[in-house]
Amino acid sequence: MSKPFVSVERLTQQFPDGAGGTLTVFENATFGIEKGEFVCILGHSGCGKSTIMNILAGLAEPTSGVVKMDGFEVSGPSLDRGVVFQNYSLLPWLSALKNVIFGVKARYPDWSKEKVEDHAKEYLAMVGLDGDAIHRKPAQLSGGMRQRVSIARAFANHPKLLLLDEPFGALDALTRGTIQDELVKIWGGTEQTVFMITHDIDEAIFLADRILLMTNGPHARVAESVEITLPRPRSRTTVVDHPNYYAIRNHLVHFLGERSKELAGQDTGAEDNKPETIRLGQTGPRPAPEPVLEPEPESSGPDLRAVNQ
Amino acid sequence: MPRQTMFSGGGKMIRNFDARSAILSFVILFAGLFIWQITTYVPETELVGTVLSDEQQEVLLSKDMAAEDIEFYASQGIEFSQIDQIAGLGLSREMIEMAGGIQALGISAPDENSAPAPGSLFPSPGQIGTELWATITDPFYVAGTNDMGYGIQIGYSLLRVVIGYTLAAAVAIPLGFLIGMSPLFYRALDPYIQVLKPISPLAWMPIALFTIGDSELSSIFVIFICSLWPMLTNTAFGVANVRADWVNVARTHELGSVKTAFTVILPAAAPTIITGMRISIGIAWLVIVAAEMLVGGTGIGYVVWNEWNGLRLDRMIVAILLIGVMGMLLDAAFARLQRAVAYTE
Ligand SMILES: Nc1ncnc2c1ncn2[C@@H]1O[C@H](COP(=O)(O)OP(=O)(O)OP(=O)(O)O)[C@@H](O)[C@H]1O
Ligand SMILES: [Mg+2]
Numbered sequence: 235m236s237k238p239f240v241s242v243e244r245l246t247q248q249f250p251d252g253a254g255g256t257l258t259v260f261e262n263a264t265f266g267i268e269k270g271e272f273v274c275i276l277g278h279s280g281c282g283k284s285t286i287m288n289i290l291a292g293l294a295e296p297t298s299g300v301v302k303m304d305g306f307e308v309s310g311p312s313l314d315r316g317v318v319f320q321n322y323s324l325l326p327w328l329s330a331l332k333n334v335i336f337g338v339k340a341r342y343p344d345w346s347k348e349k350v351e352d353h354a355k356e357y358l359a360m361v362g363l364d365g366d367a368i369h370r371k372p373a374q375l376s377g378g379m380r381q382r383v384s385i386a387r388a389f390a391n392h393p394k395l396l397l398l399d400e401p402f403g404a405l406d407a408l409t410r411g412t413i414q415d416e417l418v419k420i421w422g423g424t425e426q427t428v429f430m431i432t433h434d435i436d437e438a439i440f441l442a443d444r445i446l447l448m449t450n451g452p453h454a455r456v457a458e459s460v461e462i463t464l465p466r467p468r469s470r471t472t473v474v475d476h477p478n479y480y481a482i483r484n485h486l487v488h489f490l491g492e493r494s495k496e497l498a499g500q501d502t503g504a505e506d507n508k509p510e511t512i513r514l515g516q517t518g519p520r521p522a523p524e525p526v527l528e529p530e531p532e533s534s535g536p537d538l539r540a541v542n543q
Numbered sequence: 544m545p546r547q548t549m550f551s552g553g554g555k556m557i558r559n560f561d562a563r564s565a566i567l568s569f570v571i572l573f574a575g576l577f578i579w580q581i582t583t584y585v586p587e588t589e590l591v592g593t594v595l596s597d598e599q600q601e602v603l604l605s606k607d608m609a610a611e612d613i614e615f616y617a618s619q620g621i622e623f624s625q626i627d628q629i630a631g632l633g634l635s636r637e638m639i640e641m642a643g644g645i646q647a648l649g650i651s652a653p654d655e656n657s658a659p660a661p662g663s664l665f666p667s668p669g670q671i672g673t674e675l676w677a678t679i680t681d682p683f684y685v686a687g688t689n690d691m692g693y694g695i696q697i698g699y700s701l702l703r704v705v706i707g708y709t710l711a712a713a714v715a716i717p718l719g720f721l722i723g724m725s726p727l728f729y730r731a732l733d734p735y736i737q738v739l740k741p742i743s744p745l746a747w748m749p750i751a752l753f754t755i756g757d758s759e760l761s762s763i764f765v766i767f768i769c770s771l772w773p774m775l776t777n778t779a780f781g782v783a784n785v786r787a788d789w790v791n792v793a794r795t796h797e798l799g800s801v802k803t804a805f806t807v808i809l810p811a812a813a814p815t816i817i818t819g820m821r822i823s824i825g826i827a828w829l830v831i832v833a834a835e836m837l838v839g840g841t842g843i844g845y846v847v848w849n850e851w852n853g854l855r856l857d858r859m860i861v862a863i864l865l866i867g868v869m870g871m872l873l874d875a876a877f878a879r880l881q882r883a884v885a886y887t888e
Contacts, residue, residue, distance in 0.1 A: 325807065
């Protein structure tokens with residue numbers, strides 16, 4: 235088997251625990267990402283998702299283990315890995331446009347001024363920002379608009395790998411949906427590889443080709459890799475009707491609810507501590523044959539569908 | 544549109560507020576000037592002169608003293624008994640003056656110094672206004688080394704401040720950057736900064752005068768040393784506290800350290816740095832007045848000292864007012880700069 239585009243091998247991170255000892259956040263975390271894949275990672279707070287992302291970005295060094303991209307070991311940040319930080323991290327003294335230009339200029343230093351600006355505007359338009367909004371400072375933009383600027387900045391640089399840390403965490407449901415659609419559209423158009431952290435199960439299912447599941451920390455690891463066997467293009471309103479949707483969703487809820495705790499601290503037993511691949515429901519029976527009559531109170535999915543039908 | 548009404552309503556309220564505060568300012572100014580004028584008002588009749596009764600006047604006239612002379616001596620504050628003595632001499636005023644004045648003839652009269660001289664009483668706003676007007680209308684005259692327009696004197700002070708301050712900025716900002724970016728330097732230099740910073744700039748004056756010798760350079764050095772610390776510590780603090788997220792943005796864009804310093808750290812720390820520069824210019828302007836009082840020669844600080852020695856309090860107060868106005872202008876310039884680099888997160 236050939237190596238995946240990004241391969242994370244036996245990554246371990248320890249921090250001083252503040253009481254003189256060491257805190258092993260995750261241990262021997264191993265997984266791969268294929269080229270052009272959209273991968274989401276789910277896990278409880280504190281299991282080390284952001285830490286893994288910082289290591290992938292090259293902003294932090296792991297205690298042990300390696301990250302390879304295209305066969306080369308990652309050491310230090312690179313323009314090949316674009317990052318959308320959890321808090322947007324726009325430069326507040328620059329306008330939205332100038333923030334994107336900042337990135338484009340770094341990526342393409344020999345482009346002319348006009349070319350850089352046109353390119354930046356093109357990507358801002360792609361995330362639905364144009365007119366005078368792009369000349370405003372981040373403080374004068376709404377949270378959703380800031381997030382879109384941040385995404386535009388990352389996409390405009392054509393990174394080989396796009397890293398997103400809970401990019402929609404602070405957004406309301408409506409804005410969240412709009413930007414998710416835009417993200418999928420841009421990703422589909424550019425064939426970039428995306429690695430995204432989220433806490434939202436439905437968001438992960440809607441966006442991802444594959445979802446990595448982490449056990450609880452300390453000594454967390456990537457335990458399962460769940461393939462999202464839902465055809466694309468996916469529509470927010472119809473994806474929930476697909477027979478596989480609830481099988482996948484229930485599996486994820488079950489994992490995060492119970493098994494992430496049960497499996498904590500155990501090795502997978504597989505070669506290289508690789509996560510177990512889960513492929514659900516493709517041939518199995520539909521888990522909820524009459525979904526309208528069987529609403530699930532804890533999820534918004536069925537309600538939404540009932541309304542839309 | 545309700546929005547528009549609300550907005551224009553807000554605008555009116557702000558304009559109202561401006562007008563009210565301006566009116567209040569003027570009321571305070573006029574009240575202050577009025578009280579000042581009253582307390583410094585001295586009726587001239589009370590100032591000098593002896594009041595002679597008709598009887599006394601008769602006595603003097605009977606001794607062949609001219610009525611004109613009697614009036615003159617009385618206006619000089621000379622007592623009746625002494626005027627009587629003068630009358631006894633039988634000499635006219637012209638003759639007495641030719642002989643060297645009444646003092647020369649052994650008659651004690653209030654001498655010039657004990658009569659209130661024009662500047663020895665606290666000047667009234669009116670007197671100051673006159674001096675101020677003279678200064679404003681002709682600020683740049685040169686009538687000798689000790690008599691130059693206040694415009695020129697302020698210019699001397701400003702020149703010293705600008706030179707010392709610019710040198711300080713040229714040292715403090717790069718050094719502050721280094722200290723802010725390197726925890727090692729931060730720790731290593733911190734003790735020196737903490738000890739040197741609280742030393743009064745004027746305490747450096749003797750060292751400067753001894754080592755540099757030249758008084759001009761010494762005052763520039765004192766400005767340099769007092770401007771240095773706020774700029775240095777603020778730059779270091781601003782640079783050290785740039786949000787790690789923004790530095791990470793620079794890192795993920797593969798910016799080199801020089802580019803990161805100029806495109807991320809400098810704009811991020813600029814408000815803190817400019818605040819330091821604003822504090823420094825304020826201190827420099829305070830210190831130049833004191834330094835010029837010490838070393839003398841030229842400058843608005845020297846003017847204050849000089850006018851005090853000449854007991855020209857009215858001119859001194861004009862100089863003091865100019866110091867305040869100039870300080871305000873310097874501060875306003877930096878306030879404007881501060882607004883230009885400010886950002887909201
Ligand atoms: N620089 C650090 N020093 C010490 N401990 C750290 C450091 N960074 C992270 N940790 C610890 O590592 C653990 C994982 O942190 P991380 O931010 O990666 O969690 P996360 O999975 O992203 O959580 P969340 O979902 O809440 O964002 C936490 O227990 C945290 O306290
Ligand atoms: Mg996190």
